[in-house]
Amino acid sequence: MGRITARKPVVKIRLGVGETRRPDTLAVEEPLEIRVGGAPLVVTMRTPGHDVELAAGFLVSEGVISRGDEFRTAIHCGGPGTGGAVAGSGENTYNMLDVALAPGVPAPSSDITRNFYTTSSCGLCGKASIDAVETVSAYDVSGDAVRMDAAALARLPDELRAHQAVFDKTGGLHAAALFDAASGELLVLREDVGRHNAVDKVVGWAVLEDRLPLRGTVLQVSGRASFELVQKAVMAGIPVLAAVSAPSSLAVELADASGLTLVGFLRGESMNVYSRADRIAVPEAAGV
Template identity: 75%
Template sequence: MGRITARKPVLTLSVEGGERRRPDTLAVEEPLEIRVGGSPLAVTMRTPGSDVELAAGFLVSEGVVRAAGEFAGAIHCGGPGTGGEDNTYNVLDVTLAAGVRPPDPDLARSFYTTSSCGVCGKASIEAVETVSAFDPSLDPMTIALDALAALPARLREGQAVFDKTGGLHAAALFDAATGELLVLREDVGRHNAVDKVVGWAVLNDRLPLTGVVLQVSGRASFELVQKAAMAGIPMLAAVSAPSSLAVDLADARGVSLIGFSRGATLNVYTRADRVVAHLPAAVGA
């Protein structure tokens, strides 16, 4: 999609004197209205691209979709309020599979938000525990410390649009056993980037996301831990700090929460048993 980046004029000034006018490449930010069965559900500001994944991941975080077969499909449609407008690709209508309960009308948030906000209006650990279909605490995954510490650099290497704009968050899923990068997505909103990788899992029938690490480029908020728990992800690693409520939720849901993962050091806030200095050799190896 060509609207991921845009060129805008910029005036560069120096305190040492001089100025320069040039075009600058910026990350595009546009609204996406998510509808379910034609009914508006939410509006989020996002970087265009992987919109179907974003919507699917968002519905997982809201407890609406719990398996690939429950998400029947999605289609971009014209602008809100008209039946014949040109398609702006900023409205996406999701179709759920037959028998899947549609979102509760109380969840509808057809208003401006700065990013997909996950648990806005129901931000409590008890609410997350009530609606989650998966239990990350039961996941026996482990990962070697050196492999875990290397993930932020591998995430950064894959941020193609960030290289051009310097203005996008990123999220990626790595297989804890093999180190394989499964999927990486960028977005102007950190929550949207996570929704996109979870949505990838929905579309590829990978829920629950057992045995993986979710690596993110920014801080670890309560909402990101919530999204990880709702998708069954056992480990969330961030290059920056977690919030206190993020740690509380990770502890309650059995998610390993890693913060300040930079270079050779990192902080393990919950479920440290999953991080080992050296993994034992495989039987028969």
Template identity: 75%
Template sequence: MGRLTASRRVTRVTLDGVNRQRPDAVAVEEPLEIRVAGSPLAVTMRTPGHDVELAAGFLVSEGVLSRGDQFARAIHCGGPGTGGADGNTYNVLDLTLAPGVAPPSPDIARSFYTTSSCGVCGTASIEAVEKVSTYDVSTDDVHIDARDVAAFPERLREGQKVFDKTGGLHGAALFDVASGEILVVREDVGRHNAVDKVVGWALLHDRLPLRGTVLQVSGRVSFELVQKAVMAGIPMLSAVSAPSSLAIELAERAGLTLAAFVRGGSMNLYTRPDRVAVPEASASTTPSTTRPASVR
């Protein structure tokens, strides 16, 4: 596995005129080429680590995989000019699907390069992005207390070990609602990569669909993050920051509960608020401060 952090010299400047040079830990960003049966599928910029989970989650998001037994194996491989003296590299990953599993369709092929901030760039069309999930999240009868949801961002933050060193990584965590247990935490320079690693972890542990869970992310919610949650059968997505209009529309159509601006003891519930139990206002609370959690 490649390095997660790198050290760089920086000049620390303060407004009191004290300037000094010191080493600074930064998050590593490197390309990962994903191949299936030797055929190139996509290149994404990511933080090295949990690459097999990343690739597996990517294939779940693309509708190629939906069960753990559909994934056979993965190997880091090299080629001319891609590695060291032995030709090996940790930036090329070749996946093998189980016998009988159809390979990715050419319709989902990327323009062969995506940035760490874009998980759908280069798809053939916007219609190709909105996949039909194997799982129906609208039928999941999961219910959760709003106070538990409010605590998820800090619990995710506590699990972001590389963020502590660099301050430069997105995080995603999966919570089991029944037990309150945090199942997995993953970090990456890309929001979508962090989520793919979580979904890939679930696939490799044969836990799809992820019924009765909440996906917590450290940043904003785009269409692609909602799509990835729906494809994995996750009924609720919670975010620290804002959602996009398209993310809300997809969550509404899919029946996914979307919570955003989850911070400081409050949240906005944009879709399916019936799954979140909101504490009753105290008798001393005035009507102007007892608005539903879905209003901000």
């Protein structure tokens, strides 16, 4: 689409050297309005690209769908208020996406009591949020027999970083990647200005490939592990979530309650395992 990055002028200052003027490459951030059957559902700020995956993954996170055959089609729409290149031009800027669900799949409810658990900043927390995710999720990740060697897990952040093409240009994008736990194979990687969007795009890829639930996989993310990311993993049936930075307290509580393996501070040859450490195989010589 050609809108993932943008060039903007910048003044670079170096102490003792002075200033220079040059163009800088930035990650694009634009709003996307997701509609279902023509009815507005949500507006999210995202990096353009893989919008259909983003919408499909979001619907999984919301508990609207749980299988690939429940997602029918999606089309970008133009029209008033969508922000054409020239105001009032009517040009399709691809910032509105209308999703059609399969026949018989209920449309998402606008009832806030159904949606209150969707973010860690929604004003509710603790047991109410955890119970909501456990109630809505179609998959039980606690029963997944996945097991992964600690050394193989430690290689995932480098693998993630090596495939962040847009980050190399901008330094401003989060990434999420899905790996096969048995082989360590990279299945899919997505980048976005929002870490939650990157994960939704990964899950959405699985929806379009009809691969849900994502048993036997590891979701590797480039930043911290929030409650929201654990929620998205549980809703997609992903049994292992690994992050290069810290988890939040509520993320650990949800992971523990759901039976998801949560790994944080995965850097170099060390990691912290906050829940279901039995899934991580550690060589005897490295044990404590």
